[in-house]
Amino acid sequence: MATFSLKVIDRNDSTICVSSGEDFVDLVCMRAYEEGDRIVLETSDKNAYVNWQVDDALGAAFVYITDNVSYEIPFGEKRVSLSPKVFSGSRHYLYVQAARPDEIEAYRNLALNPADQHRDVPCFPHATANVETRGESVFAVKNAIDGVRANLSHGAWPYQSWGINRQDDAAMRVDFGRRIRTDKVVLYTRADFPHDNWWTQVTLKFSDGSSQDFPLEKSVAGHVLTFPEKETDWIELSNLIKADDPSPFPALTQMEVYGWNVL
Numbered sequence: 157m158a159t160f161s162l163k164v165i166d167r168n169d170s171t172i173c174v175s176s177g178e179d180f181v182d183l184v185c186m187r188a189y190e191e192g193d194r195i196v197l198e199t200s201d202k203n204a205y206v207n208w209q210v211d212d213a214l215g216a217a218f219v220y221i222t223d224n225v226s227y228e229i230p231f232g233e234k235r236v237s238l239s240p241k242v243f244s245g246s247r248h249y250l251y252v253q254a255a256r257p258d259e260i261e262a263y264r265n266l267a268l269n270p271a272d273q274h275r276d277v278p279c280f281p282h283a284t285a286n287v288e289t290r291g292e293s294v295f296a297v298k299n300a301i302d303g304v305r306a307n308l309s310h311g312a313w314p315y316q317s318w319g320i321n322r323q324d325d326a327a328m329r330v331d332f333g334r335r336i337r338t339d340k341v342v343l344y345t346r347a348d349f350p351h352d353n354w355w356t357q358v359t360l361k362f363s364d365g366s367s368q369d370f371p372l373e374k375s376v377a378g379h380v381l382t383f384p385e386k387e388t389d390w391i392e393l394s395n396l397i398k399a400d401d402p403s404p405f406p407a408l409t410q411m412e413v414y415g416w417n418v419l
Contacts, residue, residue, distance in 0.1 A: 158201040160252045167192025182251035189243050195227040197252055203334070205255035205417070210271050212249040213241035215303075217271040218259065220333045220417075223278035227271065230293075234274075237293040237316040260417055266338070267330045267391075267413035272298040280333030281413075287323045289407075295319030297328050300411045307347045307376065307409035317346045318408040320396070327394035330413060338415030339385045343393075346407035347376040353403040359395035362388040374399065378412075387418060 162183040164172040172193070175183040195210050202222055209216040210227050229243055269281045274296050276282070281301060289295035299316040309315040320326035341360060346352050354374045360381065361367040370381045391413055398406055 158199055158204060158206075158254050160200075160206075160254075161196075161198040162250055162252060163196040163198070164189075164248075164250075165194055165196055166190065179254040180251070181253075182249065185248040185250065186246060187248075188246040189229050189248070191231045193229045195229065195250060197221070197225040197227075199224060199252075201254075205260045206252055207255055207259070208252040208271065209250055211242050213239055213244070214270050216251075217269050218255060218264070219269055219271070220280045221278055222280070222333055225277055225279045227273065227277075228275075234293045236312045237296060237299055239313050261419070263414065263416055265412045266332060266336050266415055266417070267301045267411055268303050269298075270302045272301055274298055278333075280331060282331045282333070283318075283328060283411075284331070285318060285320075285326070285328040287321050287326050289319030289321040292319075295321075295407070300328065300408050301330060303410070305344045305378070305410050307344050310346060310348050310351065310405075310407065315348075319405075320407065322404050324396075325394075326396055327392055328408070328411070329390050329392040330411065331390045332388075335387055335389055335418040336413075336415050337385055337387050337418055338391070338413050339382060340414040341381045341391065342410075342412040342414070343372070343379040343381065343408065344410040344412075345372065345375070345379065346409050347374075349374075349403075351403060351405060353401045353406040354399050355396045355406050356399050357395070357397040358393055361392040361394060362386050363390050364388065369395070378410075385415075
């Protein structure tokens with residue numbers, strides 16, 4: 157049985173509110189958030205599957221944590237890639253719950269994490285990339301695993317995406333923090349045509365050093381990439397070959413990785 161503690165801490169490290177419990181704890185914060193506030197999850201069990209919700213408008217995330225987690229509440233430009241409802245007002249509902257065995261064993265999108273952050277934290281899945289357009293939050297790679305598939309425009313929520321800044325060697329990686337088995341990846345490429353270009357071919361690389369190329373088409377729909385079942389700790393998307401099109405702006409709205417946890 158895991159002991160959890162949820163806290164909201166301000167910029168001066170003062171605790172605004174706190175709650176603790178075994179296998180489940182929720183927290184109601186009756187205060188408008190201020191810049192510098194953060195949400196802290198402390199856990200007695202490391203390397204654990206949990207469902208945690210940092211904001212009721214963001215929804216819960218099934219994640220794998222390897223240590224205590226600190227979530228920095230975004231403000232200003234960093235909020236543009238999120239729903240305007242997220243972290244707003246003076247009533248906030250948070251929770252964390254130990255995942256049930258059926259949730260852990262289920263075939264699911266193991267790349268989904270609406271609570272991913274633009275920094276390294278012990279909370280997985282976690283997305284990283286070698287480039288993000290102009291460093292803007294609406295083009296951050298974490299947008300590609302937030303669960304929002306809207307791809308008919310670009311910019312502020314719900315049209316945030318991973319932007320590659322026209323870089324030919326652009327690559328992104330989803331780290332799972334543990335071993336998984338997967339047999340399918342679904343890519344939602346941004347389709348704000350004619351503003352956008354698209355990729356005619358991409359490569360998936362796996363932690364065992366293997367890789368596979370996949371052809372893509374100009375499409376609004378998800379590109380379903382299937383392959384023989386693989387065990388891996390991460391998946392990298394790279395070798396993004398642009399179509400012969402006047403637009404220099406291909407981008408990725410969402411990357412989904414379907415599979416099972418290796419138990």
